[in-house]
Amino acid sequence: MVKNVLRDLMGPIKHVYRFFMAGIVPTRLATALKQPGLDNKQVFPGGVFYAPFLTSLVTPLFAQFLFGPTRVSRRADGTRGAIVVEKCR
Numbered sequence: 824m825v826k827n828v829l830r831d832l833m834g835p836i837k838h839v840y841r842f843f844m845a846g847i848v849p850t851r852l853a854t855a856l857k858q859p860g861l862d863n864k865q866v867f868p869g870g871v872f873y874a875p876f877l878t879s880l881v882t883p884l885f886a887q888f889l890f891g892p893t894r895v896s897r898r899a900d901g902t903r904g905a906i907v908v909e910k911c912r
Contacts, residue, residue, distance in 0.1 A: 844874040875904025882906055 830837065841847040846866050853862035875898065883893040883906060892909040 844871065844877065846871050875902070879904045879906050 838849050842849060842852070848858075848861040848864055848866055850862040853859060853864075879895050883890075883895070887893065890906075890908045890911055893906045894909070895903070896905040896907045897903055898905045
């Protein structure tokens, strides 16, 4: 039930997220490009390089009610893309 509610809340954002953040080509785009082998296939192994950073910017805005105060930080490898939860609710 929770999965269905979250999917309904995301609406078209899900497809945009899958393409720009995970590098997964939607079926409609693959059809439009006349590349049937690309549908629902991840074109960048491991995702795209900027996805963790953008996720770390958006997560505190939309999940503050769940986590409490957070701040953006760096990952173990030194790249941007982590969040630090001050005190989880």
